[in-house]
Every structure is written in structure tokens, then in C-alpha cells.
Amino acid sequence: MTKEHIIRGPVFVLEDNIDTDQIIPACYLNLVPTIPDEYRKLGSFALAGLPEGSAAFTANSDGSTPYPIIIAGENFGCGSSREHAPIALGAAGCKAVIAQSYARIFFRNSVATGEIYPLESEERLCEVFRTGEEVEVDMNNNTITRFSDKKVFGLKSVGAVAPVIAAGGMFAYARKIGMIKSRD
Amino acid sequence: MMTITEKILARSAGLASVKPGDNIWVNADILLTHDVCGPGTIGIFKREFGADAKVFDPEKVVIIPDHYIYTADEKAHRNVDTLRKFVKEQQLPYYYDPGTESYCGVCHVALPELGHVRPGETIFGTDSHTCTHGALGAFSSGIGNTDAGFILGAGRLLVKVPETIRFILDGEMPGYLSAKDLILQIIGDIGVAGATYCAMEFSGSAIDSLSIDERCTICNMAVEAGAKNGIIAPDQKTFDYVKARTGKPFEALYSDAGATVRAEYRYNVAELEPVVAKPHLPDNLATVRACSGTKVDQVYIGSCTGGKLEDFHMAARVMRCRKVAVRTMIVPATRQVERALDEVTVEGESLRSIFENAGVEPIAPPSCAACLGGPLDTFGRTHGEEVVLSTTNRNFIGRMGSKKSQIYLASPFTAAATAVKGVITDVRDL
Incomplete structure (x- = not known):
């Protein structure tokens, strides 16, 4: 998990029920995330499953994304348990998703891997923001601020998973509390 | 007073009781993986526990390649080879190898067929449709590679106890209706996020009348409503099915009549349509x-x-x-x-x-x-x-x-x- 508690950059805006087949289509699941070269490749295919005519998420020439923040509606990440989904977003250079709500396994995988911060907005933001707008996400104060009009929107606190997020993922947390052995 | 899901999780955590929202460490009775998520799970296991680490219990790990089998894709074949190598190295007894007599096919149909699903047990699998196995009265839930890699080494997982939503389906099944109609109707009624983080518990005389195959159809699609697990209390049909496939002992658990649930939905299946x-x-x-x-x-x-x-x-x-x-x-x-x-x-x-x-x-x-x-x-x-x-x-x-x-x-x-x-x-x- 990155230790950045302030994230700045342009947002990529999506709507409700963005499923894992849209985040990483199944034809790319032959790639294994723990192999570094394939991890990078997964990143280049992040959100390749969006409907025809959608804006490209991985728009940089090196296959990464210019958008460190995704804003979405309800039930983000529904569908498969494929951990390739948060990994593809993270590998592309995305740092945080701000959705109204999440599908359970996607949220869990995001926290467990530490690839991205799965944050929840207090209100529906996917109609308030447009792709490309510059923002600042402040995780210390649970806010997202739009640069153009300085408008501030609230984020929910992360709740029970805060210790896992703070530790940097499932393994770091388990080591911290002594559930598994520390590494020398 | 607990639901069947709470009782199984309490037993697997070694606790007298649990309630929805509790975060508890649950021991896995079975960890299931396949060719699409297995190689990444193994990668995490080795990275985090060491190249020479041993799995927590070879008897509790089941590996069923099923996704990308009949393809010329080279990486797909490499991924199955990764599983083979790991199975050999760890001497895992429950591996069903493509191209051999032991190959069985789709993991969620094979797992119960092969006697790996037993009432009252806790199953985790690297596939969202792992919720299928709740049809035999088990707690069964889909997880990602990192959690699975953790279980491979530690044998347990941090789990939030879900609230239960109860679906009571009574009435006689018309001959033109199947379990798929029932679960599509339910998902249509509550929505694709209608049971997010919850257990979906199915009961009633219509559920009792369904075969094990049909009960699996219902629990399989619990995740399409966002559920953590789907579950049906075991009955004689379940015991007959399980005992014909495994001699391993198990302890069936049941919801208390007065257990608290988040919501209850009732259906008369005789009134439903395809x-x-x-x-x-x-x-x-x-x-x-x-x-x-x-x-x-x-x-x-x-x-x-x-x-x-x-x-x-x-x-x-x-x-x-x-x-x-x-x-x-x-x-x-x-x-x-x-x-x-x-x-x-x-x-x-x-x-x-x-x-x-x-x-x-x-x-x-x-x-x-x-x-x-x-x-x-x-x-x-x-x-x-x-x-x-x-x-x-x-x-x-x-x-x-x-x-x-x-x-x-x-x-x-x-x-x-x-x-x-x-x-x-x-x-x-x-």
C-alpha cells in the first residue's frame, strides 16, 4: 500500500455496476499478477472491457493511465473474485477509487492487496464530476476537492478495515498483530 | 440465537457465538483454487511465506483446473504446468489434472461430486461462484489470490460475519419452472447489490423439494446479488448425497428459529413464471x-x-x-x-x-x-x-x-x- 494520503490528479468517471469483466476482460486472465512483466501487462488492459466508444483509461503511450483517481457510482467491482481487477487498476497507475458503494470481493481484494484505496463518497459523485477534472483527495480529512471551483465533497471513513489499510494489506496486518511470523 | 451461517463461522473460529459485524479469524476446512487464480495464489504464498514453505494442510487444499483447458493459448498451458509443479512439490492429494483420467471439469460442480463439500464446514475458493457449495449446508465464499495465498500458509482468514437475509420459498413447483427461474426472480427483486455483504439463506417447502443440483443453481447465483454466501440447511437428501461421496465425518448445523435476520422475503413458487x-x-x-x-x-x-x-x-x-x-x-x-x-x-x-x-x-x-x-x-x-x-x-x-x-x-x-x-x-x- 502506498503511504500517500494526499492524491492529486485528473479523475476518470464511471457509472453504476462497473463489473470485473469490464475492469479486466477474461481473455487477459491468462496473465499471472505475481509475474512482474504480466503485472505490467494487466495494467495496460485496465478497463479494456468498457463498452465500445468509451474513453480510454490507459491513455498514456506506455500503457499506463493519466488518471490516478476513478469516480464511480454504486456496486463498483461486481462479479468475479478475480484479484486481477484491483491489480490491473493499480498496475496502470490508479491510486484510489471513489465509489458510492462496492461489491464485497472487489473491496476486500483492494484492501488485501493494497493495490488501490477503495474509498466511499458520502454522496453520488459520478454525475458531479467529468473525466479529466483535476482534484485533490485528502485521506486524512476524508475529502475530495475539485480544483476548478474549490468545491469540497465528503468521503466516508473506511471503518473496520482501517487497521488493514493502515498496515498496507492483509499480510502486513497479520504480521503486525502476530497472526503470522514476521519476516527477518 | 444464531443463523446457520453464524454457527458455522463460530465453530470454524473456535468461538461460542458470533454476531453480524464481528471480525473473526476463521479456519478453512477446504481451500479451492483453479488454473486462472491458482498460479497467482501460489506466487503470493511463495513470496510471503518463503520458497520452501509448506501448505497448512495438504488434505484441505483442492486444485481443480477448469477455466482455460481446451485452448492453444500458451500462457494457459503454462499456468496448468505451474499448478502441476506445485502439487508435486507439496504432495497435494486432491489435484485433477487436465489430459488425464483424473480431470474432472468445472470446480463448483466437481467439488461436491468428489465429496469435498460437507455440511457445517467452511470453504473458501478463488472464484466468486464458490458460494455454490452452501447448497449442502456449508459456509462457502469466494476470495481473491492474496487471501487464498494467506490461507495456503496460515490456514485461516479474517472474516466479517455477515448479516443474513432469509428467503422462504413455499408452494409446489410448476413443471415449467426451474431453480434458475427462482433465483433470477429473487435477484431481479432485490437487485445486483441487494444482498451485498450478506448471507442469503434459502428455505421453505419448495427448496426442500429441489434436488441437490437445483439447490446448487440457487446458491451459485447468490453472488449475483452481491452476497458473501448462499446457504440451504442440510436435510436427508443432503446427507444421502454427501455420504455417497465421502466417509469423512461432519457436523450439520442449523439456524435457530428465533435468530435475528436483516430481512425476510416470502415466495409462493406456484405463482411464479419463467x-x-x-x-x-x-x-x-x-x-x-x-x-x-x-x-x-x-x-x-x-x-x-x-x-x-x-x-x-x-x-x-x-x-x-x-x-x-x-x-x-x-x-x-x-x-x-x-x-x-x-x-x-x-x-x-x-x-x-x-x-x-x-x-x-x-x-x-x-x-x-x-x-x-x-x-x-x-x-x-x-x-x-x-x-x-x-x-x-x-x-x-x-x-x-x-x-x-x-x-x-x-x-x-x-x-x-x-x-x-x-x-x-x-x-x-x-
Whole structure:
């Protein structure tokens, strides 16, 4: 998990029920995330499953994304348990998703891997923001601020998973509390 | 007072009681993985526990390659080789190798068939449809590679105890209705996020009357409403099924009558109609009759939710002495199901013969096949603007391959009737 508690950059805006087949289509699941070269490749295919005519998420020439923040509606990440989904977003250079709500396994995988911060907005933001707008996400104060009009929107606190997020993922947390052995 | 889900989690955590919202460390009785998520899980296990680490208990690890088996994709083959190497190194007894006699097919149909699912136990699997196994009275839930890699080494997982939503289905099942209609109706009513983080507990006389195959269809799709698990209390049918497949002891658990649930829904199944989920979400519900006449290009009968023996038995009853009007694909979920197509008959004719005489495509070998698209050479995968009626569980954009294709989810009865007519057809109107 990155230790950045302030994230700045342009947002990529999506709507409700963005499923894992849209985040990483199944034809790319032959790639294994723990192999570094394939991890990078997964990143280049992040959100390749969006409907025809959608804006490209991985728009940089090196296959990464210019958008460190995704804003979405309800039930983000529904569908498969494929951990390739948060990994593809993270590998592309995305740092945080701000959705109204999440599908359970996607949220869990995001926290467990530490690839991205799965944050929840207090209100529906996917109609308030447009792709490309510059923002600042402040995780210390649970806010997202739009640069153009300085408008501030609230984020929910992360709740029970805060210790896992703070530790940097499932393994770091388990080591911290002594559930598994520390590494020398 | 606890629900069956709470009781199983409490037992697996070694606690006297738990309540929804508790975060507890739960011991896994079974960890299931396959060719798509297994290699990444193994990668995490080795990275975090060390190159020489041993799995927590070889008896509790089940590896069933099933996703990308019949493909020329080199990485898919490499991934199966990764599993083989790990199985050998760790001396894992429950591995079902493609290309050999032990290959079994789709993990969620094979796991109970092979006796790895027992009432009262806790199962985790690197596949969202791991919730299928709650049909036998187990707690069973899908997880990602990192959590699975953690379990491989530590044997346990941090779990939040879910609230339970109870679905009571009473009444006599009409002959034209199947479990798929029931679960599509429920998902349509509560929505694709209607049970997020919750346990969906199914009971009532209609559930009691269902076969194990049909109960699996219901629990399989709990995740399509966002649930953590689906569960049905075990009964004599469950015990007969399990004891015919494993000698391992188990302890069945049941919900207390007064256990607190988040909500309760009641259905009289006699009043329900055959339904479909229209493109592109499983909760986009309509009656089959409301879509009647919609032209389809292909019909697909297969997958962990729609490729079990009873699914093919239902389809064969409709297709017998009839011809299909569109490309129709039959993909048995497992080798056992495939063999049974020759052994099980309708009016004296084997299911295989009924399908072949109806003019379906050559019956495919068991695997996940086109349910999730997969490599470009996957059997049944869509490549253009095909309209598909399918007994599978997801109809997201691009799910079966092409982003331009449209998928309708329906029961095997509806699939067979639609195959015969070439347009979406309620089996009552055939």
C-alpha cells in the first residue's frame, strides 16, 4: 500500500455496476499478477472491457493511465473474485477509487492487496464530476476537492478495515498483530 | 440465537457465538483454487511465506483446473504446468489434472461430486461462484489470490460475519419452472447489490423439494446479488448425497428459529413464471413471455450453474423429438455429467442421443468454456453481435467474449424451447 494520503490528479468517471469483466476482460486472465512483466501487462488492459466508444483509461503511450483517481457510482467491482481487477487498476497507475458503494470481493481484494484505496463518497459523485477534472483527495480529512471551483465533497471513513489499510494489506496486518511470523 | 451461517463461522473460529459485524479469524476446512487464480495464489504464498514453505494442510487444499483447458493459448498451458509443479512439490492429494483420467471439469460442480463439500464446514475458493457449495449446508465464499495465498500458509482468514437475509420459498413447483427461474426472480427483486455483504439463506417447502443440483443453481447465483454466501440447511437428501461421496465425518448445523435476520422475503413458487435476465445485468428481469419472439443467434447450455445433469435432463425433455433452429451448444460441467448423458434417459432415449438428434453442435468437453469468454479459441465464445440465450450466471457486457453481443440468462427449459424455435420462447408456448 502506498503511504500517500494526499492524491492529486485528473479523475476518470464511471457509472453504476462497473463489473470485473469490464475492469479486466477474461481473455487477459491468462496473465499471472505475481509475474512482474504480466503485472505490467494487466495494467495496460485496465478497463479494456468498457463498452465500445468509451474513453480510454490507459491513455498514456506506455500503457499506463493519466488518471490516478476513478469516480464511480454504486456496486463498483461486481462479479468475479478475480484479484486481477484491483491489480490491473493499480498496475496502470490508479491510486484510489471513489465509489458510492462496492461489491464485497472487489473491496476486500483492494484492501488485501493494497493495490488501490477503495474509498466511499458520502454522496453520488459520478454525475458531479467529468473525466479529466483535476482534484485533490485528502485521506486524512476524508475529502475530495475539485480544483476548478474549490468545491469540497465528503468521503466516508473506511471503518473496520482501517487497521488493514493502515498496515498496507492483509499480510502486513497479520504480521503486525502476530497472526503470522514476521519476516527477518 | 444464531443463523446457520453464524454457527458455522463460530465453530470454524473456535468461538461460542458470533454476531453480524464481528471480525473473526476463521479456519478453512477446504481451500479451492483453479488454473486462472491458482498460479497467482501460489506466487503470493511463495513470496510471503518463503520458497520452501509448506501448505497448512495438504488434505484441505483442492486444485481443480477448469477455466482455460481446451485452448492453444500458451500462457494457459503454462499456468496448468505451474499448478502441476506445485502439487508435486507439496504432495497435494486432491489435484485433477487436465489430459488425464483424473480431470474432472468445472470446480463448483466437481467439488461436491468428489465429496469435498460437507455440511457445517467452511470453504473458501478463488472464484466468486464458490458460494455454490452452501447448497449442502456449508459456509462457502469466494476470495481473491492474496487471501487464498494467506490461507495456503496460515490456514485461516479474517472474516466479517455477515448479516443474513432469509428467503422462504413455499408452494409446489410448476413443471415449467426451474431453480434458475427462482433465483433470477429473487435477484431481479432485490437487485445486483441487494444482498451485498450478506448471507442469503434459502428455505421453505419448495427448496426442500429441489434436488441437490437445483439447490446448487440457487446458491451459485447468490453472488449475483452481491452476497458473501448462499446457504440451504442440510436435510436427508443432503446427507444421502454427501455420504455417497465421502466417509469423512461432519457436523450439520442449523439456524435457530428465533435468530435475528436483516430481512425476510416470502415466495409462493406456484405463482411464479419463467423469467430471463436481459442484457447486461443479472437483475434485469423480465418474464420469458415479455421477451417472446426475440431472435437469438445461439443457445448455450453449460457452466457451474447451468451445466449439471439435471439442467441437461430438463433441456432434453423439451428437445426430444424436436430439432433446434439455431446454433445450440451443450457443455457438460464435469466428466461425471458428460458420462451421465449416455446413461440417463428420457422415454428410453439417452440425453446424448436426444441432443444429437435435435442437431446441436458436437457436445463439448467439460470446462468453463464460453461462460466467461476466455481465450479467443474458446468453444462457444462470441466474436460479433450474437444474441445468446444462456443457462450461465452472468450477462455483463463482453462476458462471453464480444462486447457487441447480448446475453439473456434463463433456465434450461427456456434455453431448450428457445433453441427449438430460434426466438425466445416460454416452454409453455412451445
